[in-house]
Amino acid sequence: MTGLRTATGICLAGFFSIAILPSPAPSGELRLDGPLVQGGLVIGKTLPGARVAIDGRAARVSEKGIFLIGFGRDAGPKATIHIQYPDGGEARKTVKIKKRTFKVQRINGLPSRKVTPKPEDLARIKRDNAGIAGVRRLDTPAAGFASGFQWPVAGPVSGVFGSQRILNGKPKSPHNGVDVAAPRGTTVTAAAAGTVALTHPDMFYTGKTVMIDHGHGLSSVYVHMDKILVRKGQRVHKGAPIGVVGKTGRTTGPHLHWGVSLFNVHLDPALLAGPMPDSAPRKGG
Numbered sequence: 001m002t003g004l005r006t007a008t009g010i011c012l013a014g015f016f017s018i019a020i021l022p023s024p025a026p027s028g029e030l031r032l033d034g035p036l037v038q039g040g041l042v043i044g045k046t047l048p049g050a051r052v053a054i055d056g057r058a059a060r061v062s063e064k065g066i067f068l069i070g071f072g073r074d075a076g077p078k079a080t081i082h083i084q085y086p087d088g089g090e091a092r093k094t095v096k097i098k099k100r101t102f103k104v105q106r107i108n109g110l111p112s113r114k115v116t117p118k119p120e121d122l123a124r125i126k127r128d129n130a131g132i133a134g135v136r137r138l139d140t141p142a143a144g145f146a147s148g149f150q151w152p153v154a155g156p157v158s159g160v161f162g163s164q165r166i167l168n169g170k171p172k173s174p175h176n177g178v179d180v181a182a183p184r185g186t187t188v189t190a191a192a193a194g195t196v197a198l199t200h201p202d203m204f205y206t207g208k209t210v211m212i213d214h215g216h217g218l219s220s221v222y223v224h225m226d227k228i229l230v231r232k233g234q235r236v237h238k239g240a241p242i243g244v245v246g247k248t249g250r251t252t253g254p255h256l257h258w259g260v261s262l263f264n265v266h267l268d269p270a271l272l273a274g275p276m277p278d279s280a281p282r283k284g285g
């Protein structure tokens with residue numbers, strides 16, 4: 001009999017510990033969706049009201065407990081996610097970030113003024129960069145990213161994320177987006193839902209430029225366009241026309257440069273959009 005009572009007691013204690021004690025953070029309270037790889041975006045889900053920091057840096061957590069983690073080109077080899085639950089419990093999870101090998105791409109024949117800007121161009125470049133940086137500082141509660149991402153234009157990928165470009169023999173910053181070759185005039189669409197945060201008719205490097213805020217610090221940029229079809233402040237759904245392909249700014253021919261960033265961390269758009277659809281030309285107005 002004694003033995004039975006003891007067994008019953010242990011069993012009850014077990015039940016009570018689940019019901020009453022502060023959360024010991026069971027693994028069900030942290031879910032990570034997305035590739036743990038350089039250039040990858042991961043959508044995390046935890047309890048509403050939890051606080052999240054990635055490598056010590058706080059991330060916005062939505063009312064539904066959603067947060068974003070972005071791994072840059074040179075991220076790794078690991079990152080630590082620290083979660084404080086609303087009931088005082090906490091959890092720490094360290095993830096491994098897969099390393100990638102990036103290409104080296106040489107481009108010659110660019111007009112030298114576009115490779116090494118003249119002093120008189122520098123003020124303009126500084127203004128352009130300040131506008132872009134302003135969008136990359138936004139941290140809105142919107143969740144446009146939840147729509148998922150698609151390619152803003154279909155066509156052959158002529159430049160991949162992370163490649164080191166050597167322009168006219170001079171090593172430049174790694175390519176921070178993807179280039180899709182498409183005929184001038186092809187419609188460019190929003191890669192995900194969001195709000196137009198910037199339009200510019202003529203940036204020095206990027207020409208006609210549109211940026212969309214997808215919320216939580218995630219933004220996308222569409223570059224070298226021939227025409228812009230949206231206004232700043234306009235809300236767009238995934239697939240909404242925002243411009244047409246062109247060759248404005250620093251480019252060797254008509255294509256769309258598409259970039260996605262989580263604040264200042266550039267991500268690989270190709271990882272978000274998945275396989276390229278058939279490139280039936282879509283002519284825009």
Ligand SMILES: [Zn+2]
Pocket residue numbers: 159175177178179256257258
């Ligand atoms: Zn590009």
